[in-house]
Amino acid sequence: EIVMTQSPATLSVSPGERVTLSCRASQSVSSNLAWYQQKPGQAPRLLIYGASTRATGIPARFSGSGSGTEFTLTISSLQSEDFAVYYCQQYGSWPLTFGQGTKVEIK
Amino acid sequence: EVQLVESGGGLVQPGGSLRLSCATSGFTFSNYWMNWVRQAPGKGLEWVASIKQDGSEKYYVDSVKGRFTISRDNAKNSLSLQMNTLRAEDTAVYYCARSIMGATMNDWGQGTLVTVSS
Numbered sequence: 044e045i046v047m048t049q050s051p052a053t054l055s056v057s058p059g060e061r062v063t064l065s066c067r068a069s070q071s072v073s074s075n076l077a078w079y080q081q082k083p084g085q086a087p088r089l090l091i092y093g094a095s096t097r098a099t100g101i102p103a104r105f106s107g108s109g110s111g112t113e114f115t116l117t118i119s120s121l122q123s124e125d126f127a128v129y130y131c132q133q134y135g136s137w138p139l140t141f142g143q144g145t146k147v148e149i150k
Numbered sequence: 151e152v153q154l155v156e157s158g159g160g161l162v163q164p165g166g167s168l169r170l171s172c173a174t175s176g177f178t179f180s181n182y183w184m185n186w187v188r189q190a191p192g193k194g195l196e197w198v199a200s201i202k203q204d205g206s207e208k209y210y211v212d213s214v215k216g217r218f219t220i221s222r223d224n225a226k227n228s229l230s231l232q233m234n235t236l237r238a239e240d241t242a243v244y245y246c247a248r249s250i251m252g253a254t255m256n257d258w259g260q261g262t263l264v265t266v267s268s
């Protein structure tokens with residue numbers, strides 16, 4: 044099983060700041076990495092797939108990078124609606140696995 | 151508009167069974183892999199099971215193998231999860247999700263809560 048490790052667990056940020064979230068895989072997943080956003084009481088929403096491709100309707104301030112075992116989600120200028128929990132997920136091999144999440148909260 | 155609507159959740163005793171359903175619309179169901187993902191209260195996301203378009207391939211997380219069965223009815227555009235021998239640790243919101251690109255979860259339902267407790 045590929046273990047996904049996200050850091051930090053919590054990030055306190057002010058609106059307008061640039062945010063960088065990290066996700067590390069215990070073995071290579073190539074570019075088979077997705078990012079999701081989840082707000083309280085809501086289902087997750089796909090942001091990024093293929094490590095760097097934005098899903099339909101996702102604003103350009105969200106970008107993903109990396110390959111192999113190291114991945115990054117960047118929010119260029121945090122908006123109020125971006126405060127949420129973010130998860131990475133590998134789909135390079137079964138079983139599919141998620142990271143434990145990074146909570147982005149208001150500073 | 152793509153819609154995924156789960157149903158069938160509820161309170162069940164340890165050792166009991168429950169069958170979840172996911173009714174879909176707005177897309178050609180038979181063209182896509184489908185998945186179940188769960189989230190225990192206050193916890194993160196956990197993938198549970200996936201099924202190929204024609205049902206010929208199924209995958210499960212180890213913790214549910216032998217207890218849960220994923221299935222689909224392409225004629226009725228529906229996905230199911232039969233859950234047997236339920237345990238307290240199966241308590242979670244269960245989401246169905248559609249995969250478009252690889253095994254990503256592109257579209258999600260609103261979830262259905264399963265509570266396993268005596």
